Amino acid sequence: xxxxxxxxxxxxxxxxxxxxxxxxxxxxxxxxxxxxxxxxxxxxxxxxxxxxxxxxxxxxxxxxxxxxxxxxxxxxxxxxxxxxxxxxxxxxxxxxxxxxxxxxxxxxxxxxxxxxxxxxxxxxxxxxxxxxxxxxxxxxxxxxxxxxxxxxxxxxxxxxxxxxxxxxxxxxxxxxxxxxxxxxxxxxxxxxxxxxxxxxxxxxxxxxxxxxxxxxxxxxxxxxxxxxxxxxxxxxxxxxxxxxxxxxxxxxxxxxxxxxxxxxxxxxxxxxxxxxxxxxxxxxxxxxxxxxxxxxxxxxxxxxxxxxxxxxxxxxxxxxxxxxxxxxxxxxxxxxxxxxxxxxxxxxxx
Amino acid sequence: xxxxxxxxxxxxxxxxxxxxxxxxxxxxxxxxxxxxxxxxxxxxxxxxxxxxxxxxxxxxxxxxxxxxxxxxxxxxxxxxxxxxxxxxxxxxxxxxxxxxxxxxxxxxxxxxxxxxxxxxxxxxxxxxxxxxxxxxxxxxxxxxxxxxxxxxxxxxxxxxxxxxxxxxxxxxxxxxxxxxxxxxxxxxxxxxxxxxxxxxxxxxxxxxxxxxxxxxxxxxxxxxxxxxxxxxxxxxxxxxxxxxxxxxxxxxxxxxxxxxxxxxxxxxxxxxxxxxxxxxxxxxxxxxxxxxxxxxxxxxxxxxxxxxxxxxxxxxxxxxxxxxxxxxxxxxxxxxxxxxxxxxxxxxxxxxxxxxxx
Numbered sequence: 029x030x031x032x033x034x035x036x037x038x039x040x041x042x043x044x045x046x047x048x049x050x051x052x053x054x055x056x057x058x059x060x061x062x063x064x065x066x067x068x069x070x071x072x073x074x075x076x077x078x079x080x081x082x083x084x085x086x087x088x089x090x091x092x093x094x095x096x097x098x099x100x101x102x103x104x105x106x107x108x109x110x111x112x113x114x115x116x117x118x119x120x121x122x123x124x125x126x127x128x129x130x131x132x133x134x135x136x137x138x139x140x141x142x143x144x145x146x147x148x149x150x151x152x153x154x155x156x157x158x159x160x161x162x163x164x165x166x167x168x169x170x171x172x173x174x175x176x177x178x179x180x181x182x183x184x185x186x187x188x189x190x191x192x193x194x195x196x197x198x199x200x201x202x203x204x205x206x207x208x209x210x211x212x213x214x215x216x217x218x219x220x221x222x223x224x225x226x227x228x229x230x231x232x233x234x235x236x237x238x239x240x241x242x243x244x245x246x247x248x249x250x251x252x253x254x255x256x257x258x259x260x261x262x263x264x265x266x267x268x269x270x271x272x273x274x275x276x277x278x279x280x281x282x283x284x285x286x287x288x289x290x291x292x293x294x295x296x297x298x299x300x301x302x303x304x305x306x307x308x309x310x311x312x313x314x315x316x317x318x319x320x321x322x323x324x325x326x327x328x329x330x331x332x333x334x335x336x337x338x339x340x341x342x343x344x345x346x347x348x349x350x351x352x353x354x355x356x357x358x359x360x361x362x363x364x365x366x367x368x369x370x371x372x373x374x375x376x377x378x
Numbered sequence: 379x380x381x382x383x384x385x386x387x388x389x390x391x392x393x394x395x396x397x398x399x400x401x402x403x404x405x406x407x408x409x410x411x412x413x414x415x416x417x418x419x420x421x422x423x424x425x426x427x428x429x430x431x432x433x434x435x436x437x438x439x440x441x442x443x444x445x446x447x448x449x450x451x452x453x454x455x456x457x458x459x460x461x462x463x464x465x466x467x468x469x470x471x472x473x474x475x476x477x478x479x480x481x482x483x484x485x486x487x488x489x490x491x492x493x494x495x496x497x498x499x500x501x502x503x504x505x506x507x508x509x510x511x512x513x514x515x516x517x518x519x520x521x522x523x524x525x526x527x528x529x530x531x532x533x534x535x536x537x538x539x540x541x542x543x544x545x546x547x548x549x550x551x552x553x554x555x556x557x558x559x560x561x562x563x564x565x566x567x568x569x570x571x572x573x574x575x576x577x578x579x580x581x582x583x584x585x586x587x588x589x590x591x592x593x594x595x596x597x598x599x600x601x602x603x604x605x606x607x608x609x610x611x612x613x614x615x616x617x618x619x620x621x622x623x624x625x626x627x628x629x630x631x632x633x634x635x636x637x638x639x640x641x642x643x644x645x646x647x648x649x650x651x652x653x654x655x656x657x658x659x660x661x662x663x664x665x666x667x668x669x670x671x672x673x674x675x676x677x678x679x680x681x682x683x684x685x686x687x688x689x690x691x692x693x694x695x696x697x698x699x700x701x702x703x704x705x706x707x708x709x710x711x712x713x714x715x716x717x718x719x720x721x722x723x724x725x726x727x728x729x730x731x732x733x734x735x736x
Contacts, residue, residue, distance in 0.1 A: 094643065149699065149702075149703075153703055153706050154706050154710075155702050155703070155706050156656055156657070158445065158656060159650060159656055159702045160699075160702065162643060162646065162647055162650070162698060163647070163695055163698035163699035163702060164695065164699065165643065165695070166647070166691055166692075166694050166695030166698060167692065167695030167696060167698075167699060168695070169691050169695070170689070170690075170691035170692025170693070170694065170695045170696075171692060173688045173689075173690075173691045173692065174688055174689060174692055176688075177686075177688045178687075178688050280691075284640055285640075288447070288511055288514075288515075291511055292511060292512065292515070295508050295511075295512075300505070300508070301505060301507055301508060302505060331522060331523075331527070333518065333519060333522045333527065334519050334522060334523055335519075336515045336518060336519060337515050337516055337518055337519015337520065337522070337523070338519065339512075339515055340511075340512040340513065340514070340515030340516040340518075340519065341512075341516060341519075343508070343512040343515075344498065344504075344509075344512050344513075344516070347502065347504050347508070347512075348502055351502050351503065351504075
């Protein structure tokens with residue numbers, strides 16, 4: 029009974045993920061299950077994971093947000109400059125904490141402003157999300173370029189790097205879970221609740237599946253668009269903080285490939301760019317599948333570029349399976365409809 | 379009469395990029411007379427060739443109703459495979475393949491890869507955006523796995539591709555002794571533009587591309603073969619991308635498999651600025667040409683008027699946002715015009731009814 033209730037996409041993804049996991053453990057049994065490997069894999073989840081979350085809600089709303097990576101980079105650059113100028117070897121621990129808190133606030137502020145610009149262009153000016161964010165993507169990158177003059181910002185204080193690479197829940201024989209991953213998982217849980225359990229989430233899905241119908245049922249479409257893009261930019265800004273802390277640098281052109289990668293993750297997780305459909309929790313399974321593949325490929329010394337290609341294959345494969353299953357279901361429905369109409373006719377004749 | 383013409387001009391899709399190109403050229407020319415030097419204009423045109431040819435491919439798919447993200451990898455796949463195969467041939471047998479064969483080979487590869495896109499879109503009903511983003515990854519991986527991922531340097535490149543990059547039309551000697559000329563690939567760009575324009579405007583298949591982007595189910599009901607049009611669009615886009623790939627590789631004389639990576643969004647932006655609707659069914663070659671000219675004008679020539687190079691990206695972004703805002707206002711104005719004209723027709727009809735009754 030419970031098995032039937034689970035989303036078909038979830039089943040399919042879990043199956044793919046398990047198969048990949050088994051293959052990888054089978055091929056590299058000692059290396060793959062080592063604690064340090066698990067730890068690294070968890071750490072690498074956070075960045076694409078956060079971007080995927082930021083992308084997913086805009087895709088559920090039937091749009092897209094191409095500017096997430098650039099928002100993150102802008103946040104990283106501005107905060108990096110603040111931290112480098114404010115924290116000197118003489119600052120005490122308390123002062124450092126306050127400065128870091130201010131940084132978080134600044135990040136959120138930048139994120140909200142960027143989200144507001146996106147929301148304004150889409151909701152108020154009526155521009156398609158893909159176009160609006162195509163423009164703001166260049167705009168935000170341009171601002172980062174002007175601030176940094178094209179150079180990479182780096183050399184942040186050690187405390188930031190420690191924070192970015194900290195592990196929690198460590199005990200004997202287990203390295204623990206990276207702090208950034210804990211952060212990602214908590215944000216992920218929060219977003220799951222927001223999208224699937226709150227009135228806003230329902231409105232979001234309703235708007236995504238049919239914006240006209242949602243308008244006529246009394247939903248304030250503009251508010252939904254604003255909220256979605258603010259939330260998306262907010263998550264992207266937090267991702268920017270994490271990138272800064274983890275890599276100890278910030279650059280205007282960092283991670284452009286993440287844009288397409290997150291779209292792939294979202295689509296693999298069953299969130300179509302047409303909007304309305306999809307479950308946020310599938311993202312984590314898709315992410316895990318990707319991570320297993322990429323770590324496994326690294327261990328087998330296969331080029332990481334092939335990994336991206338395999339991801340393309342996985343996507344096409346999962347869409348094909350979906351297509352065939354849906355066709356079969358439709359055929360079944362059609363046949364049962366024909367059968368029932370025949371019996372009805374027979375009843376009428378008798 | 380003049381009023382109607384004004385309206386027609388205001389609702390034209392290409393008008394914005396045309397106006398901006400004229401205004402910016404004059405502005406740049408006043409700020410720095412070097413802008414109008416033959417050398418600068420020739421080099422600007424040459425810079426437009428690669429994005430211009432790619433933009434044609436993007437426009438075709440965009441008119442048929444979706445955003446293509448695989449075109450750069452199709453182009454690279456075609457050009458890189460061609461260079462690799464021909465350079466091996468050249469090294470082993472010393473045979474130098476003539477230029478048309480080089481282009482034909484790349485175009486053929488482009489057509490094959492394009493038909494894979496068409497298969498995904500028309501057979502399995504995958505949205506174009508999703509289909510092409512995954513096929514882009516697949517093409518990339520296949521190329522790195524089965525063709526190669528290392529640079530091919532000029533000494534090993536097919537001889538004709540190197541020669542192609544050195545042909546100049548209208549060569550002129552500048553006062554300081556260098557030879558300046560219009561690069562021959564500009565002619566290629568013009569040919570691609572003309573052929574695409576002809577196909578879109580004067581063939582049934584071309585009109586079908588517009589129809590399929592406007593309304594798919596109506597197109598089917600009218601009697602178009604949807605699958606045929608899809609295959610045609612994606613194969614043509616693949617062929618054009620294949621041409622662009624060879625031009626791009628021969629331009630820098632090195633086959634760098636990562637050369638076009640990350641250029642997708644800039645080219646799509648140029649196409650959109652030129653008035654092609656991202657939802658499909660509308661767009662023209664003239665608009666694409668103007669859009670590509672405009673974006674290159676800004677990215678290449680801001681330095682000439684003393685703007686520091688790091689501001690280029692910002693100005694580019696601002697231009698795109700400005701253009702799409704103007705287009706959305708234009709769209710609203712057009713809708714208003716249609717509404718008022720239908721309203722006036724209705725009142726006219728009513729009056730007629732009244733007179734008939736009387």
